[in-house]
Amino acid sequence: GAVVSQHPSRVICKSGTSVKIECRSLDFQATTMFWYRQFPKKSLMLMATSNEGSKATYEQGVEKDKFLINHASLTLSTLTVTSAHPEDSSFYICSARVSGRGNEQFFGPGTRLTVL
Amino acid sequence: AQSVTQLGSHVSVSEGALVLLRCNYSSSVPPYLFWYVQYPNQGLQLLLKYTSAATLVKGINGFEAEFKKSETSFHLTKPSAHMSDAAEYFCAVRPSGNTPLVFGKGTRLSVIA
Numbered sequence: 012g013a014v015v016s017q018h019p020s021r022v023i024c025k026s027g028t029s030v031k032i033e034c035r036s037l038d039f040q041a042t043t044m045f046w047y048r049q050f051p052k053k054s055l056m057l058m059a060t061s062n063e064g065s066k067a068t069y070e071q072g073v074e075k076d077k078f079l080i081n082h083a084s085l086t087l088s089t090l091t092v093t094s095a096h097p098e099d100s101s102f103y104i105c106s107a108r109v110s111g112r113g114n115e116q117f118f119g120p121g122t123r124l125t126v127l
Numbered sequence: 128a129q130s131v132t133q134l135g136s137h138v139s140v141s142e143g144a145l146v147l148l149r150c151n152y153s154s155s156v157p158p159y160l161f162w163y164v165q166y167p168n169q170g171l172q173l174l175l176k177y178t179s180a181a182t183l184v185k186g187i188n189g190f191e192a193e194f195k196k197s198e199t200s201f202h203l204t205k206p207s208a209h210m211s212d213a214a215e216y217f218c219a220v221r222p223s224g225n226t227p228l229v230f231g232k233g234t235r236l237s238v239i240a
Contacts, residue, residue: 017170045227054217054232055171104170106228114221116228118163120170 014038015107017119024095025127032090032122034105040085041107045116046078049102061088095126129154129222131201133231141239146190146205148234150218153199159221160201161228162192166214174216177201188212213238 014037024030034044043062047055059075061067061082069075077099079091088107092099104121108114134149152158159178163171175186182194192203201218218231 015170052233052235055230057227057229060227102168108227114225115173115176116221118171121168123168 013109013115013117015041015105015117015119017103017105017122019122020120021123021125023125023127026096027094029091029093030095030124032092032103032105032124034088034090034107034119036086036107036117039107039109041088042085042110043108044082044088045106045108046080046088046090047104047106049104049121051102055104058090092124095124097126100124100126129158129220129226129229131160131218131220131229131231133216133218133234135234136232137235137237139237139239140208142210143207146203146208146212146236148203148216148218148236150192150201150203150231151199152201152218152220154220154222158223160192160194161219161221162186162190162201162203163217163219163230164188164214165217165233171217174203208236208238210238210240212236 016035018033046058049055058073059067059069061080063082067080082088105119106116130153132151161176162174175184177194185191190205215233217233219228
């Protein structure tokens with residue numbers, strides 16, 4: 012149980028285009044989802060926290076207009092990188108938290124974004 | 128702010144040797160502590176977690192970690208390294224029940240045949 016999926020696993024896009032990444036909790040309902048960004052050989056940096064049905068809370072320094080997060084249901088959150096540029100190339104990982112299970116976070120397999 | 132410090136960005140051990148990955152946390156109260164493993168181009172897999180029960184925590188793949196309040200440490204160990212243990216290891220802290228995980232910078236473990 013507690014499986015989190017991400018789609019796509021890899022995406023290559025041209026500079027200026029927008030890319031949507033989906034994060035789904037497959038066998039549980041996630042009231043809270045987190046989006047992390049990981050640079051090569053670096054740690055995971057929390058980008059934002061999203062609660063179902065409300066606006067996401069962004070960490071300091073993360074552009075909310077650049078990284079649009081929607082958490083429309085208890086099993087789906089999306090991250091849209093708008094007008095992507097090469098510096099947005101990174102590994103994006105989502106995480107879902109299960110209420111009532113010690114608030115444990117479960118992680119998706121990540122999405123590798125490459126912007127040309 | 129709560130944080131974790133992982134000493135050593137890269138650790139190299141021989142196959143069969145002891146693995147020791149260090150993690151120190153900064154917290155005024157004992158937090159929840161975690162160790163995750165990440166294989167190349169993959170997400171994170173939970174190895175073990177400390178949640179104020181037993182101070183010696185056993186995880187998957189033969190790993191264990193000991194919470195030492197006096198040293199504010201939560202070092203990860205494995206008695207005998209295997210080639211398949213080569214990966215990136217992250218220590219993480221969750222300061223309180225509702226806060227998200229905060230990760231250390233990671234330690235890359237290499238296992239030499």
